[in-house]
Amino acid sequence: MLIETLELEGVGPFRGRVSVGPFAPGLNVLAQHNEWGKSTVFKAMTRALFDKYSSQSEEIKALRPKGSSLSPQIEIVFTARGGRWQLRKRFLDGKASELLRWAGGAWERTDESDKADQHLRELLGAQKLEGRTVKPETWGLLRYLWARQDEPADWPAWDGASGDEARRRLATVELDHTLRALVARLDEQRAAIFTDSGRLKAKGPLELAEQEVARLESERTRLQERHDETESLQQNFARLSSEIAALEIERTRLREEAAALQKEAHAAERWQQAIGVHSVDLKQADEALQQVRRDLQTHERLALEAAALGEKMAEEKATARRVEEQLPGLETALAEAQRGGQSAQQSREIEERNLDRLRALLRWRTAMDEASALSVQKAKVEAAQRTLREVEERRATLPTLAVKRLQSWRELERTIRESAAQIDALGLRVTLTPDKAATVEIDGHAQPFVAGEGEILKAPQAMTLRLDGWGQIEIRSGAREVGEIEATHRAAESRLGRELGEAGLATLAAAESAAQQAAELDQQSKPLRTTLADLLGEQADAAALSAATTRAQASAEEQHRIARPDEADTARTANVLRNEEQALAAKAKVSARQADELAKEIENARAKLETAHRAWTASLAEQTTLAARRTGLLDQQGLLAGRYPGELAAALALAQSEFTRAEARLAEALRQLPANAEKLPARSTRAINAAADADAEAERKNRERRDHEVQLRERGGEGLYSLLATTDEKLELARREAARIRTEGWALRLAAESIKRREQRAIQTVLGPLEERLSAVLAELTGEPSRRVFFDEHLAIRGVGRSEDELVPFDDLSRGTREQLLLALRAAIALEIAKDEPACLILDDVLVHTDAVRQQNVLDFLQTLSQRVQIVILTCHADRYRGVGQLLAVTR
């Protein structure tokens, strides 16, 4: 189509009628500032061309001036399909649509309302309207020619019919319409069965068929399981029948075995009872025999024991007599020993008392000697302490001078002396010899001078003289070092004086003297201390010595009180007392030993006497016991003999005979008893239990078989097989139907996709020329001829680059380059359309990212393109398009 004029009213900022145009067939520029309404003009035009007049969508309402309820009205005059047309459209209130055709010099209405809208879409090659408002995707090829402001710079999706058409035209593939329809029909039929992704169409025939198959399979499985259960029951029933028959035979056998064993067990039991009786008889006979034997042996033993006791009683009597004879001698010996013991004990006590008194006297004498010695020691210590105290008092008057300090003072004194000599040698020396007696003021001190006598004046560096009648003379030496020596000299003098003063000394000589005296006194005090320490001995000090002396005196007094010495005792020395004590102690020791020995003798005599007494008494008692025992034995003999009427030997022979008979009866019973008699009861019990178990098992199996029988009778009438047969038939049909539909679906897909695959392959073969075309346009726009554009077989752009290896994906290109590439694409489509029908390219501020250099290239390209395609540029950058094409007039 070519746009000629456009009029708007009640649209956006245009409340009144506004006329845009006329549009030239070539390049048109609508350059207005921002907010003027350029995009609104574009939107209104597209809404008028593509939306239903009756639409009340929000997009339509948004066309109205803000805050107004005006009805948007648009009139467009355009040429299309060889005719000149006028569209008059009014939305919302008073909605209307009219399509008029220029014929015979006047507008002639061809259609109105829905028909007008539909006719218009046909003229524009747009898809049939289904909703009231449409998206650009349904604009037909115009969706690729009319670039909207703020549209993302994305490569178009070649979707829908318009996408197919664009691809076909761009790739110059002459697609067979018949094939398109064929593929559409195949796809349509396939879509009823499978989705595009190959899944079953929900509620489609195949899904329903498969659901039916699944249902029937489930039903069949259930029936088969039931059938199998019945079969299993049949088999179990047969098995049980067979097992029960075998069990019956087993039961009979077991019962017979049990009966036979029971019979054997009863016989064995009888013999066992007989054996029991005979065993008891034998045992009793044996016991009787043994009893007789024991009695006979006892009788003989008792006789022997009684004889032995008689002999023992005679021995005991002899012993008692012998002991009785020893007793008087033993009593005499004891009395003698007791007397000697009493005498020895008395002597011993006297000697011990004498020894105690002698020891008390010795302690008193020792204490007296110790107290006396301590008193002497105390007097010596006090004298030594006095001497030492005097020496120490003299030493305290002298300063304590360390050798180091004294040495320091000696050094200072030498420094003073040496510096004074240096000053004297290096300092000023003025000799004044007045002609007549005079007084000279030297450094402020007047000094008389005798006439004619030279007086030497000295100073370290300077000297000021005032002479009467003459004035003041200042004499100054140039030697600086004298000053420094003087300073040293003065510092040494000052320090020595100060330190001596602090020590209370006048001079260094006094110090030297004091140090010598102190050394001498220190020398004296040392032996005094040693002597004092020796005198103190073990005592810590004089006070301790004094206390010890006091204690010793008290101890002496205490011992005196205890010992109470008489005059003779007082005359005896400690050594005398000690010698007497040792002698007496030795004597007392001997007496004590003698007393102990006598005591032991008494004890021995007493023990011998007691032993003899006990032996005599025991012998008498033993005689009595033996007599009693002998009497008892004789009584027992009498009793044993009284048990048997005849002789004991005859009784033994009778018992022996009874035992032999009982033994023979038992042997016969044992011979009759079966060898495994003891096992027979258990075997019989086991056989009975086994028979009972078999009975129980047979009962259980019979019960189980009856259960099976009931179940089988119930199931037998269910007709499971017939149900299975019917289900199988239905299932077969359902499976076939599902297979048929699946085959149909796969066949449809196979056919359709095979065609599409070849179609794509065909497109791929012609991509080269298209890539060449777009690459050339891009080179023209960007000024970079070395770059190429690459597509895939779906005409989607893969990227731009010098080669496939250097391909830059479209999305990674700059926004400006993408705009230019899209412009190239739009131009290519427009040129394709223009081969059949005038084409109109609208660019609503879509080249805003293009730089100034490329802008010129773009303008060159657009001018060339406008020779074949109508171009409408909506821009707010009038300067960029100045001098290009026709500036569109806007008339209000």
Added chain:
Amino acid sequence: MKLIHSADWQIGMRFRQFGAKAEVLRAARLRTLQRGLEHAATVFADAFLIAGDLFEDNQVDAAVVRAVFDLFAEFSDVPIFILPGNHDPVDGPGCLWRRAPFAQLPVHVTIFQKASAIEVAGGWLIANPLSQKKSTVDPSLKIAELAATLPADAIKIGLTHGSPAIESQHQPDDFPIALDAATRAGLDYLAIGHWHGALALDGGRLLMPGTPEQTKFDEANAGAVQEVEIAVHGVVPKVTPVRVGELMWHSWTFDVGNADAAKASLAQSLGAVAAESVVVRVALQGEASPEAVASARAWLETELAPCLIAQIEDHSTLVLTAAELADLQSRHPLVAEVLAELRDLSAGRLSAADLQTLSAQTGVPFEGLTESVAEYAQRVLLRELREVVNAC
């Protein structure tokens, strides 16, 4: 002594391949049984023997069992002797022989529920029924054992069910019967059942009668009962097959590439049979255009309509005439290419790798790229193309 020897009636048999038509086939078997009984009554047979597998299964529907029982009751003058076979063994209280209505038998019906010998028309009928589905024991051995206890000069007829032990034709656990079982047991005739085709062995004394009503297309020598006459003991029985089968099963081919001749042949075949009792399967073969195949199918559907059951199986290969192919290639070369590829696929000329590629490109699963799918795809492609062209 005259016997009607039958076996393998398989009443209640499945015919799953026929779907809803299966019921027709099942009903036919009952009518066939009726015809057999009628014949027995007509010839005053001394016994109507059923040598196993009267029923397809022990759990057939009670209504079916009742129908058979009622049929037997109608022929009260025909002594009927039923031997349970491996399909309907005497295997417990649930088996149909021990429940109503067979639990209470009319006097002319005998069911052998255990091996036994009974006197029939002066001779002896010695039967050994099956009580399980499989066995490696020859069921005729028991008959021989029982026969040895009977008078030597009496006519002795054995009755059991199993497979003649023909090398490579029987399974060891399928009740093998020695090929000389009749003479070995001193029988005049051993009536057996199991296989569905008639077969005579042991010098004509051992006979498999075949199923009286065919059950599938490839069964030969079926559709009859055997009329057996035994004059005296020791004489070889006279056996005459009597056709009682209602349905004829035919499997024919139709060459779509030579449609006229095929039509003529098929019309002749159809003319030779009673269509209302025919179960027919026609396999389309050869190469032809879609139109020719469609035309053939349409013709067949019309011609086969009177048949009781007709199945058409299309194994034909779709081809275009040279002119059609040239036209297609010039007008729609792309479709021609696709058709060529589909033809290769249907002819099995594509390698596994080709099929993998095709599957990946078309989205049709590998297992879906079958010859039948390819055939169908060719047809649908041409059909839809025709529709589109006509619409244009």
